[in-house]
Amino acid sequence: MRRRFAARAGLIVAALFLVAVTLMAVAPGLFTPLDPLATDTDQVLRPPGWGHPFGTDQTGRDMFARVVYGASYSLGVGAGATAAALVIGVVVGTLVGLAPRVVDGVAMRGVEILLAFPEFLIALFAIAVLGPGPVNVATAVGVAALPAYIRVARAETLVVRRSGYVEAARGLGVHPLRVAVSHVVPNTLRPLGVIATIGIGTTIVAAAGLSFLGLGPQDPTPEWGLLLSGGRNLLAQAWWVAFFPGVLITGTVVSATVVGRRLRRAGEGRRS
């Protein structure tokens, strides 16, 4: 009982956190009246306190405002790249799953080779090709996420295609197109939605990592990875500059994972 209560409380906190971060991305003005770019030489490197809940950086910019305004880029890249990868992945994966065995074999070999690399490494290689820049970072993490969606979409297509209910529909004389629309696609999408929810988190971390290395947006743009990288040189004097952006990233990723896992469990309960 207590375990279930803890799990439910965790789920609610995670969902609220995601809502808050989304609001930050959409309407940062709701959270702070301060300008993330405004410097103030009287307020340099103030520790967290009243007025500056997350402290200030070396030019006196309010860290809370910078973190709040940073949400839009990170979340935008996370959600945008994931959505693009999901859509392309579903189309390619489903087609590969329905394709003749030769096509399937060759395509999946390629995808499996890509899958052996973690997303971050693929994103790095993609940046090597595309060159640095904020838009290229989004493209790179999207490309990096793609193989996983292709593989899952294909695997799910195969599972659903071989399932008893598709055979049953065939036995009832249902037209293949209708089988695809009413059984294959919806049942394939369900697990993919779950993976995409968790994937948003991974994508955000990968994008922030590239920014951290200086390959994405440049100062003074408030971006979580970039803020952390700015905090690296201030660690000795001002831990808060690097600390709070990291808390936001971790919080977002944990929340997305918790919500995603909950969705997955709901899906499994329905299946078994």
Add this chain to the structure above:
Amino acid sequence: MVFRRILARLAGMLVVVWGAATAAFLVLKLVPGDPVDVMLGVSAQASPELKQSIRVELGLDQPLAVQYVSYLSRLVRGDFGTSYQLRLPVTDVIGQQLGYTLQLAAASLALALVIALVGAVVVHGRAARGIVSVLELLAISSPPFWIGLVLLSVFAFGLGWFPVAGADGIQGLVLPAATIALPVAGILGQVLRTGLEDAEQQPFATTARARGAGPARLVLRHTLRHAAIPALTLAGYIVGSLLGGAVIVESVFARPGLGRVALAAITNRDLPVVMGIIVFTAIVFVLVNLVVDLAYRAIDPRIGAPTTAIRGAR
């Protein structure tokens, strides 16, 4: 039979490396911008004649097919080209830095294995397991560069136990290795624990307990092997995390290594080095996959060929 399988296997490995080399070559040829400009630097005021002579010297004036063939033939001879930036053979650039990164990767892997095993095997009881799984979730979700910064500010700047930067001795290795190891341990621990719990639910575990086997015997003789199978599928991912982590960690802790080389090459568009690193990574993955495959066969005797329909429904 066995001999033929090994041959097929080796051929497959070569195909993967060749594919990576070709992909790297093609993609990097598509990159906009003149490599000669990159070599000379943006500020250089080189005459067009000088640029042309460099181009001829590097064979960049040849048709693409000729460049590709000579690239491949040089690769086969172990010649990865010359770095535009450092004016050194790529093999030397990679070779000089490889040791640092290998050291870091090995330390990280060892640490991750220890943490994951302790979390999955040793920790017992519902409450303790709950706490461990929350910690694992945090470790998986935190960006590695942030973990590195937190470790730095607590243990280096705060407590002063470890150096802030550099690659000196064991002391300098602890924090960087921990930074890479924590997320890896999180994911590995999770998979191991789920694998152990699944195996414990299997009928053979009940049979073993009905023979009087205690928890230690059950884990060591039975369930750990079963849990190792899903953990092995992570091997490629883990090696990738070690390499990707190296890029970030070497930057955070100002350590020398392959990651620094890769980052510098990417930012400075030093294409031969980038290609070299891609091919090198492909070779590492092919070798890892070979080892993983052999390990699967060693652990699971059931891996073999099942009956297939001649033209059955897929």
Add this chain to the structure above:
Amino acid sequence: MTDAREVVRATGLTVRFGPTVVVDSVSLSLAAGECLAIVGESGSGKTLTARALLGLLPDDAVLSADELLIDGVDVRRLSEADWRRIRGARVGLVSQDALVSLDPLRRVGREVAEVLEIHGDPSSGDRMPRAALDETVTAQLGRVAVPEPEERARQYPHELSGGLRQRALIASALAGEPGVLIADEPTTALDVTVQAQVLELLSGLRDDGLGIIVISHDLAVVAGIADRVAVMRSGRIVEEGTTVEVLSNPRHPYTRMLLAAAPRLPATPFPEPSFPEPSFAEPVEGSRPSTSSGNGPSTSSGNGTSAGSGNGPVLRATGLGRDFRRPDGGVRSAVDDVSFDVLPAAAIGIVGESGSGKTTLARLLLGFDAPDRGSVTLDGQPWSGVKEGRRRSRRGDIQYISQDPLGSFDPRYTVSRIVAEGLRGGPRTSSRSRAARIRALLDSVGIDSSLAGRRPHELSGGQRQRVAIARAIASEPRILVCDEPVSALDVSIQATIIDLLAGLRRDLGVALVFVSHDLAVVATLCDDVLVMRDGRVVERGAIGEVFAHPQHPFTKALVDAVPRMP
């Protein structure tokens, strides 16, 4: 047997999960050299009772008992460490499927040796050196009649046949020389002929002085081996007595219901089938090789006789064959030269053990798979070898009931939507009359319309099979192909589903092709039977005739192996 040493004694054995009592004041006793059967359906508490005797209840279960003695040891207050000294040494466990009950990653010999590694030499308790271990393992495998025991010990469970695996599992439970063996559904995963051998082995061990508790859902299986039977229901023992007493003169209504529900081979002479006309177009002879000769495809039904009219066969299989490639590259014929006709409203059983090709045959009949040789006609029209697009509109005439109804339902669909999918082939109707039709269909299979909004995972096994049947009859088919439709169900549920199918045949005139491993089930439902082995029909004929006077040796073995009530 009454003077023999008592090896298990339990009184007032109760198991709770929180406030829920799942085993309720069970009392039982077992003497050395005796076999007690605990029989019940799923959820009766029989397995938890067995687990309690091994101290292997789930963590959240609470055990209490007035008395609980295993081999003379009071085990009620034992610590986990003390229990480990009892398990394997004084009481052993054999469970259902050796493929998963033996560790699949370890060699059979290591599994048998494990109990000796834990407890040491059974006679002295000393640690056994490796050589002695190997010797004992070989001896134990030999004791349960595993041929070439030394070689088998080096193999992995998946490399052994089902019967050998089960023997190896028994050997691993006996190696510690326990006084009591608990066998939980020890033969359920096995083919009938193998089942008979394993039961014989257990009976021999009992005669050598081992006390055995057999847990089973199947009264017929335990009838041959048990000295006493305890019938469990909802956590209680409702009836206990000697096997002969309980089976011949059951006192409790539940026992009577179980006995009545259990399908069995009737004694000769076989009662007249309820359908006077024979369902084979060809004259039935006692034993007949499976050739496509006979009358051959008759022309009377070949020229477009339309559905529902005429007396031509609904379905005709002619010389059907289907090949699969073996791992070694050779070719195995899963179905070979099978021919038969199904007349309207006939019921034909197809019987065989696992791997006999009966499921492949069913798929060929349904047009889910194409034959490599021969052909299938439906209502006189070609059915195999026809493009799926042209077959689709005729699929309503031939419907399929599978062993796994849950897998045949889209998990997102509700019951009424599942049944509605079966109506698709029919004429277009208003949504109101459609809803009424769905209600009527659910009603006809005994599903309350209050369940119409449920999803498949919220239904019981029997309910799921009823919904599958409702969907199948929605298109008013002429023939139903049923592949093991009741083998996953409890006996009492099995009986109701068989009744339902028989009723449909009577009321709707639908023909049945009933594929099953279970001779007794086939006997209660079908008029005629084909016996399959290795893809070929080895015997065919009227059911009473075939079972009363089997001609082919395999049929004889199959009929003899069926567990029978005394």
